[in-house]
Amino acid sequence: MLDAPSNRPALPPEIARRRTFAIISHPDAGKTTLTEKFLLYGGAIQMAGQVRAKGEARRTRSDFMKMEQDRGISVSASAMSFDYERFRFNLVDTPGHSDFSEDTYRTLTAVDAAVMVIDGAKGVESQTRKLFEVCRLRDLPILTFCNKMDRESRDTFEIIDEIQEMLAIHVTPASWPIGVGREFLGCYDMLRNRLELMDRADRNKVAESIKIEGLDDPKLAEHVPQDLREKLIEEVEMAKELLPALDPQAVLEGQMTPIWFGSAINSFGVKELMDGIANYGPEPQIQPAESRQIAPEEPKVAGFVFKVQANMDPKHRDRVAFVRLASGHFQRGMKLTHVRSKKPITVSSPVLFLAADRELAEEAWAGDIIGIPNHGQLRIGDTLTEGEALKVTGIPSFAPELLKNCRAGDPMKAKHLDKALMQFAEEGAAKVFKPMVGSGFIVGVVGALQFEVLASRIELEYGLPVRFEPSQFTSARWVHGEKADVDGFVQKNKQHMATDNDGDVVYMTRLQWDIDRVLRDHPELTLSATKEMQ
Numbered sequence: 017m018l019d020a021p022s023n024r025p026a027l028p029p030e031i032a033r034r035r036t037f038a039i040i041s042h043p044d045a046g047k048t049t050l051t052e053k054f055l056l057y058g059g060a061i062q063m064a065g066q067v068r069a070k071g072e073a074r075r076t077r078s079d080f081m082k083m084e085q086d087r088g089i090s091v092s093a094s095a096m097s098f099d100y101e102r103f104r105f106n107l108v109d110t111p112g113h114s115d116f117s118e119d120t121y122r123t124l125t126a127v128d129a130a131v132m133v134i135d136g137a138k139g140v141e142s143q144t145r146k147l148f149e150v151c152r153l154r155d156l157p158i159l160t161f162c163n164k165m166d167r168e169s170r171d172t173f174e175i176i177d178e179i180q181e182m183l184a185i186h187v188t189p190a191s192w193p194i195g196v197g198r199e200f201l202g203c204y205d206m207l208r209n210r211l212e213l214m215d216r217a218d219r220n221k222v223a224e225s226i227k228i229e230g231l232d233d234p235k236l237a238e239h240v241p242q243d244l245r246e247k248l249i250e251e252v253e254m255a256k257e258l259l260p261a262l263d264p265q266a267v268l269e270g271q272m273t274p275i276w277f278g279s280a281i282n283s284f285g286v287k288e289l290m291d292g293i294a295n296y297g298p299e300p301q302i303q304p305a306e307s308r309q310i311a312p313e314e315p316k317v318a319g320f321v322f323k324v325q326a327n328m329d330p331k332h333r334d335r336v337a338f339v340r341l342a343s344g345h346f347q348r349g350m351k352l353t354h355v356r357s358k359k360p361i362t363v364s365s366p367v368l369f370l371a372a373d374r375e376l377a378e379e380a381w382a383g384d385i386i387g388i389p390n391h392g393q394l395r396i397g398d399t400l401t402e403g404e405a406l407k408v409t410g411i412p413s414f415a416p417e418l419l420k421n422c423r424a425g426d427p428m429k430a431k432h433l434d435k436a437l438m439q440f441a442e443e444g445a446a447k448v449f450k451p452m453v454g455s456g457f458i459v460g461v462v463g464a465l466q467f468e469v470l471a472s473r474i475e476l477e478y479g480l481p482v483r484f485e486p487s488q489f490t491s492a493r494w495v496h497g498e499k500a501d502v503d504g505f506v507q508k509n510k511q512h513m514a515t516d517n518d519g520d521v522v523y524m525t526r527l528q529w530d531i532d533r534v535l536r537d538h539p540e541l542t543l544s545a546t547k548e549m550q
């Protein structure tokens with residue numbers, strides 16, 4: 017987070033009540049289940065289980081999603097908005113599979129906080145750790161939910177220690193579990209001095225909460241058997257002594273994470289977590305941009321595209337650009353400037369994503385995510401304003417880790433391949449490189465599964481069978497430097513050179529040794545593995 021200027025006014029109430037966040041977790045930790053329970057408490061759905069059910073209905077409508085269904089993975093990220101008490105939550109979903117991590121990274125540029133879900137038996141797993149590192153780059157505040165406490169889990173101190181050590185962040189217990197596995201009774205709410213007991217009979221019911229006056233309150237004995245009570249009192253005392261107390265400012269700065277224990281499937285601990293997001297999660301934050309920062313309270317609207325999704329509705333072949341509003345009060349029908357092309361666009365049918373349905377957004381405020389249907393003008397990284405030439409920064413594009421040649425199965429249709437690949441490149445689904453020598457394209461992705469998704473989408477959406485074949489290259493690096501230096505380098509290394517879909521110069525090789533050599537022999541150039549989206 018950026019330091020707020022000290023003379024900043026309080027945010028308008030409509031903006032101050034917004035909490036825009038993502039859930040990060042390792043597959044299977046319970047992200048989907050937790051999302052369902054959020055929506056349940058947010059009143060967005062009547063019964064848990066609908067997120068999945070609706071997701072499936074959507075998938076059968078859209079054929080390309082079939083892969084998702086077959087593989088049991090979620091390929092696309094979407095945003096959901098719902099009210100919780102006086103707050104408006106915007107939950108931006110991140111795809112869980114590691115092959116789609118680039119998409120996930122960009123999604124994290126559009127949120128102000130992350131909820132980290134870990135499995136109580138497994139602790140911090142690889143994908144959680146990777147995602148945490150991305151959050152750390154931006155000092156994003158993180159709230160932790162330790163899930164599946166109704167199963168055999170690790171010792172509470174051990175879990176907290178592991179987070180502190182593996183992720184180098186202070187952990188403060190917001191709740192403390194009472195018993196574990198079959199003996200799991202509920203939690204002691206350390207922030208509000210209350211007992212929260214779990215109702216195993218009804219998974220969609222809000223847990224019973226009992227006010228107690230300290231751990232020596234006789235009411236504790238009424239609800240918790242002696243052995244568990246003694247263990248709880250001892251552990252809470254130790255926790256108070258050994259672990260840091262909640263420091264809201266340290267949470268906002270990303271230095272400390274409060275941890276709640278619960279069981280998403282039993283709806284337990286979820287409401288406390290939501291209260292935590294409301295009370296300790298950040299308001300919409302300042303957005304870094306090229307000429308100046310954008311503050312959410314500025315009256316004029318500014319926003320940026322962090323994701324583009326094509327063909328969400330196959331009947332219309334539309335694309336939806338997901339825009340995070342960085343400032344102002346947006347109203348439907350507004351005319352905004354598309355800064356990259358300097359052209360005005362009238363946003364007449366913006367969509368809000370309420371639970372799994374799309375709805376027309378009559379208005380939206382800084383912090384909200386809106387979808388803008390368009391025909392390809394809006395690309396990832398684009399900024400929209402009311403006229404000012406601002407460019408939001410910090411939306412990364414990663415060098416792909418896997419490269420393959422892409423050929424049309426039917427050579428007569430090779431021209432269409434060009435168009436299809438450009439579309440996916442703009443959407444951010446792949447990098448497309450045109451080698452300077454030879455014909456065809458080299459497609460780069462971050463995870464191998466993306467090749468299969470691309471091949472099936474190109475076939476379904478363009479009627480074009482394609483083949484991906486091994487490429488002689490394995491690495492791509494963007495080349496930066498003075499134009500004359502870059503041109504000279506290109507002339508001498510034509511066999512290795514390509515341009516990306518924005519026309520930027522890329523050096524390709526299969527040897528790290530080559531990259532080291534270029535860096536040594538050409539101090540005037542830099543090779544980079546990321547570039548900011550144009």
Ligand code: GDP
Nearest residue numbers: 043044045046047048049164167279280281282
């Ligand atoms: P995701 O991959 O992170 O989205 O995980 P899911 O929400 O799909 O959950 C993975 C599995 O764990 C599913 O079978 C869930 O029913 C189960 N699960 C989720 N939360 C809990 C919980 O609190 N306790 C138990 N025992 N199982 C859970």
